[in-house]
């Protein structure tokens with residue numbers, strides 16, 4: 001078996017994302033038998049010693065039939081109404097299914113702001129951690145009823161990749177209605193009439209050459225494109241990914257012997273640095289001279305006031321700011337140690353010239369990530 005499959009099979013903690021298409025049908029809503037089989041495979045993995053967090057889609061799908069709708073709604077208000085009905089059914093279904101094993105379920109609903117805002121992020125992290133230590137399984141979904149289009153994660157594949165980092169998981173498993181990645185949508189023949197080709201392992205961008213990631217089914221949101229983006233996001237932070245069919249959940253979760261695997265880059269970003277790079281909203285910019293750009297990006301030094309040429313926009317101590325070079329190119333992000341008006345007074349000054357309370361770096365190297 002490949003190294004990546006070994007890594008996923010033996011990961012101590014995993015995040016498992018289950019797509020709408022794996023849990024619901026348009027006409028009949030939640031499929032309890034399929035959900036039970038998934039819970040069986042998840043419980044078996046936990047009994048084998050892994051910590052598991054579930055990211056479950058399906059709220060909108062589960063709300064369609066009870067509201068007398070015929071298909072997945074497209075407008076935000078009806079989607080939110082369907083999610084409000086369906087989320088209740090979904091959480092109840094997971095609770096009922098896991099109760100067969102005496103396992104307690106905790107529902108965690110997150111908005112994009114809960115990941116980008118540092119204090120919300122820490123709260124979500126603590127809740128997930130405490131659920132784990134109490135032996136309960138967390139079932140996460142986007143808080144669809146309050147998330148507007150502008151502040152949505154967009155799809156649960158991305159949410160799952162972010163949760164994998166939030167929980168410092170060792171692997172991410174995406175379960176869908178397709179048995180892995182193909183070079184084109186397997187529901188349709190390719191332009192030359194041949195069936196789509198299965199890709200068992202993705203080790204780098206070259207393996208994705210010529211791959212066409214198509215749209216999803218009647219219930220899914222992002223299709224294959226959002227799964228690939230999420231796999232890239234996870235793998236970039238050091239988390240290997242398995243994409244498989246929910247029908248193969250037992251094999252996927254017990255031995256990673258199904259589906260497509262995506263290798264992670266060897267060096268793992270800490271949860272904090274991952275947050276700075278991918279999850280945080282940015283506030284304002286610092287313009288750096290060439291020496292500071294080189295020190296920060298090549299020599300991984302902290303950013304000192306001496307290398308700052310200008311402050312753009314306002315930010316507070318603890319906000320994530322963009323670091324730009326003299327051409328305006330954004331090359332890094334970092335957590336500011338001061339408010340923007342304090343930094344204004346420090347521009348270009350060497351550390352020894354500054355009063356003692358302003359002698360810390362403006363952005364510490366541990367909080368600084370190139371993009």
Ligand SMILES: Nc1ncnc2c1ncn2[C@@H]1O[C@H](COP(=O)(O)OP(=O)(O)O)[C@@H](O)[C@H]1O
Nearest residue numbers: 019020021176182184185214216217220223224
């Ligand atoms: N290159 C591809 N490889 C595999 N599946 C693809 C590809 N392009 C499009 N798809 C489609 O993407 C669908 C899965 O996406 P989606 O419906 O959003 O799933 P989910 O509800 O699990 O998030 C599959 O049913 C498949 O037909």
Ligand SMILES: N[C@@H](CCC(=O)OP(=O)(O)O)C(=O)O
Nearest residue numbers: 020057058059060155156221
């Ligand atoms: N939060 C939404 C799911 C959004 C979503 O990404 O769905 P999917 O593409 O099926 O994973 C719901 O529960 O219906």
